[in-house]
Amino acid sequence: MNNPAVSAATPSNRSERAAEFLARTREALGAPTLIGLALALAATNPAAWRTMTGAVLVVVLAFALLLALGAAPVVARRPVTSSSAWTARAIRHRNTLFAAACVVVAGLGDPPVWLMAADAALLLAYLLAADALAAGPVGARQLRSIRIPLAAAGASAAVLVVAEAPISGGAIWGRIVAALAVSAAAAAAGLALWSRIHALRG
Amino acid sequence: MPAEVSRALGGPQAALEPAEPPTQPTTGTRLAERALRLGTVAAVAAAVALATGHAWVLSLAAAPVVLIALAAPGSTRPTRAAARVTVTPQRCFEGEPITARIDLAFDGVVGWIDPGVFAGPGVELTDVRTEGPVLTLTFAARRWGRWSLGATDVDLHDAGGLTRRTVRADLGEVEIFPLPSDTELTPVPTRMPNRLGEHTARQSGEGVEFVGVRPFAWGDRQRRIHWPSTTRRGAIQINQYAAERAADTVVLLDAFGDVRDPATGRSTLDDSVRAAAGIARSYLRSHDRVGVVSAGGKLRWLHPGSGGTYLYRIVETILEVRRDLGFHVPQLDRVPPPALPNGALVYAVTPLADERILDVLRDLAERGNPVVVVEIPTGEPKVDPADQSAGLALRLWRLDRQALRFSLVERGMPVVAWDGSGQLDLALAPLLRTGVRGRAG
Numbered sequence: 001m002n003n004p005a006v007s008a009a010t011p012s013n014r015s016e017r018a019a020e021f022l023a024r025t026r027e028a029l030g031a032p033t034l035i036g037l038a039l040a041l042a043a044t045n046p047a048a049w050r051t052m053t054g055a056v057l058v059v060v061l062a063f064a065l066l067l068a069l070g071a072a073p074v075v076a077r078r079p080v081t082s083s084s085a086w087t088a089r090a091i092r093h094r095n096t097l098f099a100a101a102c103v104v105v106a107g108l109g110d111p112p113v114w115l116m117a118a119d120a121a122l123l124l125a126y127l128l129a130a131d132a133l134a135a136g137p138v139g140a141r142q143l144r145s146i147r148i149p150l151a152a153a154g155a156s157a158a159v160l161v162v163a164e165a166p167i168s169g170g171a172i173w174g175r176i177v178a179a180l181a182v183s184a185a186a187a188a189a190g191l192a193l194w195s196r197i198h199a200l201r202g
Numbered sequence: 203m204p205a206e207v208s209r210a211l212g213g214p215q216a217a218l219e220p221a222e223p224p225t226q227p228t229t230g231t232r233l234a235e236r237a238l239r240l241g242t243v244a245a246v247a248a249a250v251a252l253a254t255g256h257a258w259v260l261s262l263a264a265a266p267v268v269l270i271a272l273a274a275p276g277s278t279r280p281t282r283a284a285a286r287v288t289v290t291p292q293r294c295f296e297g298e299p300i301t302a303r304i305d306l307a308f309d310g311v312v313g314w315i316d317p318g319v320f321a322g323p324g325v326e327l328t329d330v331r332t333e334g335p336v337l338t339l340t341f342a343a344r345r346w347g348r349w350s351l352g353a354t355d356v357d358l359h360d361a362g363g364l365t366r367r368t369v370r371a372d373l374g375e376v377e378i379f380p381l382p383s384d385t386e387l388t389p390v391p392t393r394m395p396n397r398l399g400e401h402t403a404r405q406s407g408e409g410v411e412f413v414g415v416r417p418f419a420w421g422d423r424q425r426r427i428h429w430p431s432t433t434r435r436g437a438i439q440i441n442q443y444a445a446e447r448a449a450d451t452v453v454l455l456d457a458f459g460d461v462r463d464p465a466t467g468r469s470t471l472d473d474s475v476r477a478a479a480g481i482a483r484s485y486l487r488s489h490d491r492v493g494v495v496s497a498g499g500k501l502r503w504l505h506p507g508s509g510g511t512y513l514y515r516i517v518e519t520i521l522e523v524r525r526d527l528g529f530h531v532p533q534l535d536r537v538p539p540p541a542l543p544n545g546a547l548v549y550a551v552t553p554l555a556d557e558r559i560l561d562v563l564r565d566l567a568e569r570g571n572p573v574v575v576v577e578i579p580t581g582e583p584k585v586d587p588a589d590q591s592a593g594l595a596l597r598l599w600r601l602d603r604q605a606l607r608f609s610l611v612e613r614g615m616p617v618v619a620w621d622g623s624g625q626l627d628l629a630l631a632p633l634l635r636t637g638v639r640g641r642a643g
Binding site (some may be wrong): 077079080081093100104106108110119130135136137138151153156158159160163164173 | 246363
C-alpha cells in the first residue's frame, strides 16, 4: 500500500537536499574561493610557467586548483573542537593553512615585482574576505570601513617597496625611493592610529 | 534553517540529532579564530623571509600585522562574564514554543556574541536573537517528556574579534506534555458506583431521562404522575427516571516497549500516551474520576480523581514512562486498591506487542473490572514482495494478531484500534451502544 506520509516526505527531503547542495555550491564558488584560486595560481609564479615542462605545469596547476577548491572556501562554523586528531584540526583550520601554504609557495619562488604586488594584494583580499564571513560583525565592520584595508595595503606596499628598492647602490634616486618608502610607512602607521582613535571614539 | 540557527547548532548536520554538551569550556581568555589566522600567516611569512632571504615576503606579513594592530582591544577586553537564564514556560504542550532568555553580564567591550547551542532531545532550536547583552533562544517542543533543554556556550569576542571568552549557560529542564487525542465520547460500564454524575445508569433514580412508568406508591410526588397511562390503566402511574452516576475510569498504559512503525516511523509509546491523555481528558470533562497505572519496568500509578487540573497530575505521572522501559513484570496484585477501584472501567492502551501485557490483562479480567483494549497498531513488518516465504510469514503474523484479538474479545475485553492519526471517538463509538461489561457487571 502506498503510504501518504512517506510519499509526502520524500519530495520534501529531496528539495531540502537540493537546497543544501545549492547552498554548498554557492559557498564553494563564492568570492573568497575565487580570490583564493587567484592567490594559489599567483603563488605558483605564473612568470615561470614557460620554463616548466608540460607535465610539471599540469601537476602544479592541478595542485593549486585542488588546494583552492578544497581549502579556500571560508569555514564559518563555530570554533568547536570535535576531535583532537590532527586531521580534524587541519580541516577546522584549513583557511589558515591555505593562506600559510600560499605564502610558503610564493616565498620559495622568485617572482617579478608585479607578481609580488599581486601576491600581497590577493593575500590581503583573501584575509579580509575570510574575516567578513567568519569573524561575525567585527569582520563585516572592518570590510565596510575603507581605512583599515587601506592601512593594511599601504603597509604591505611600503614593505615591498623598501624590500625591492635599489637603495644600496649609492645612486641619488635610491635615497629618494627610500625616503618615499619611509614616508609611506609613516603615513600607513598614522592612518592606522587615526582609524583606531576614530573607532574608539565612535 | 536560518543561518544563525545553523551556526549556533554547529551546522545543518548537527541540527538533526540532539547533541550532548562538550566538557566545560575554558573560563579564561583565548585567541579567537581571526587572531589565529592572521597571526599564523604573519609568522609563516616572516619565517619564510628569514629562511629564504627574500625580503619581499615580509610584505606578505605586513598586512596581517596591521590588521592585528588595528584590532587590538587594549584594556577594553572583557575579563569577567556571567549568564543568567530564564526559561518560559517550563511546562508546555507539544508544538508550543519555549523561550530561553540569557542575560549576559560582563565588563569591557564585546564586539560579537556568538552562541553555540546544544539542544536537548525533544526540542528543536528555531530562532536565535541577540539584542545588546540579551540572548534569546526560541525552541519548539517536539516530543513529550521531561527533557533537559540543553546548554549554551556563549563566546564573547572583544571589540576587535581577536580574543574570546566563553561562558556556559545551563538551560535547565522542561516538561513537555503530550497533545491529547481528540476525544469526546465516554463509554461507561453497565454498573457504576453509587455516586452522582452525568452518565445515565441502568438503575432508576432521580435523573432526567425517562425510562418508564410504575404504579403509584405511598409518598410519590403528584407532579410525577403520568396521566396518559393513568387514564388508560385506571390506576395512578408514576414516571420513572434513570439514575445519573459518575464512572471510575483507570487508564492502563503499556510502557513495556516502544515499537516504531516501519512504514510511517510512528512510535507506539507516543501514540499510547496521547490516547491515554485524550481518554483522561474526556472523562474528566464529564466530571468522572480518572486514575492512571503505567505498566513498564517500574509500576507507576495515581489514584482516581476528578477536576480539570487533575489531567496535569495524570500527565506528569506518565511523563517518566520512557525511562521505565525494562524487563521486569509488574505485579498488579501489588497495586494499592485506591489505584484500581472495584468495578472501575479500565482502558488498556497497548500495542499488544509484549507477552507481559497479556498477563496483566488476564489478571484484570479475573478481578472482574470491565476492560477496553485500545490497540495502537505497530504496523506490519516490511517484506520483500518477491520472497514467497516472507509473504507466508506475513500471513501467519496477521493470523496470529487476529487470534490474539479474538482471545481478548472472548474474555470479555472489547478491542478497538487507533492508529494515532484519526479521531479516537470513531474507535470508541461502537462501545456506546451497550455498556462495557466486566465479570462484576
